[in-house]
Amino acid sequence: MTTTAQPSQPGGKTLNPVLAGARPMRGDAARNRARVLDAAHAAFAEDGAEVQMEQIARRAGVGVGTLYRNFPTKQALIAELAQRWADERIEIADQALAMPDPAEAFGWFVRRTAQDMAGDAGLCHLFSGLGGAACEMPDLLIERTEVLLERARRAGAIRPDLNVSDFQAILGGLSAAIAQTDKWELFAEMLITGLRAPAPPCP
Amino acid sequence: MTTTAQPSQPGGKTLNPVLAGARPMRGDAARNRARVLDAAHAAFAEDGAEVQMEQIARRAGVGVGTLYRNFPTKQALIAELAQRWADERIEIADQALAMPDPAEAFGWFVRRTAQDMAGDAGLCHLFSGLGGAACEMPDLLIERTEVLLERARRAGAIRPDLNVSDFQAILGGLSAAIAQTDKWELFAEMLITGLRAPAPPCP
DNA sequence: TTCGAAGTGGAAGTCGAATTCCGCTTCCGC
């Protein structure tokens, strides 16, 4: 590795992939990297975070060596997967923010997130069993969520005493619940109801 | 071990403690067993499920050997702790069942459970990181919960489409959320609201 | 087609945690 050294920096990030810095990856290598990522995704979904690196490698049809060439650490692999999920989530948040009605947008976001969690047991496991992992929510996502929340709050659509970090914790809980039963629609509905500002008394 | 053999049965349970089968434990041994249990409890609360057996032993002021004499396996130790929690929960459920108003009883149970979770980070971790562990909910607890739910359901206090296993999953989610922030009151309130049967339209 | 850099597989090494073992110590019934 004579290229731009990427020795285990404290932060640990795997720097970009396919065309890092200057010299691009060899075609086959890029392909392998992708297969590994997919395999890891599937493996986590099936067996939770305790899958072994070797299983992932086998699943991807490569040797562990190859796996480690792309991701210096199991953590790094997980982080990459988490990053992808986060990016996707940011996109979803943006779509929600594009909706005119704040309350509707918020509900849609929650529902959609629940649905995505149900469809991706792997990440679901990672998120609920979080705390540990390198699964720091990227600031960008937090920020978007904050906006989404604030809009809903202003519109009086959700309880005023709900801040982002609480909401984040709640999403963690949601993923844990969904990891146990896939009743995401029920859970989403409950959540939305529970987060709603207490209804004014009937006239 | 010439006594009633308790070789690793498939199920794995550590059979009773202090006065198992016939010959009772020696006084000091019983005392040590208790200390280990307490230490483990505290340790899990502080550091989550990844505490090492040796740390627990040190904390209890005994050697690992002693620890293993009482609990053949880390799993067994965890299971014992879980069992205690479950027993406590059963008691709480019974108290709730003794309350005249079903809706109130249900709310009280949820609130109380959330509070207990917040006060016992260890079990909280275990429950949220569940799935894995030997933390099978004992049938007795499930049964009590079922009754509690059914009563509330009949009284029209909760949504009719909520069964025990969903509720169990929800409690799992709750513990995960509480493990992240200790806003148990907020979460309990939300949950209770969310589980309530949709209010009839205002007259 | 050739050649060297890039990439590969998987055996071997490492390392941290669980679990075992056993000589020594402490109870406790007589």
Place this chain on the structure above:
DNA sequence: GCGGAAGCGGAATTCGACTTCCACTTCGAA
């Protein structure tokens, strides 16, 4: 107060991941 069964501590072992290493391919630019 004795004897020996029960219990104890903690060093040593086992075990199961993760990671490293390197001889051997494969790619792709000239």
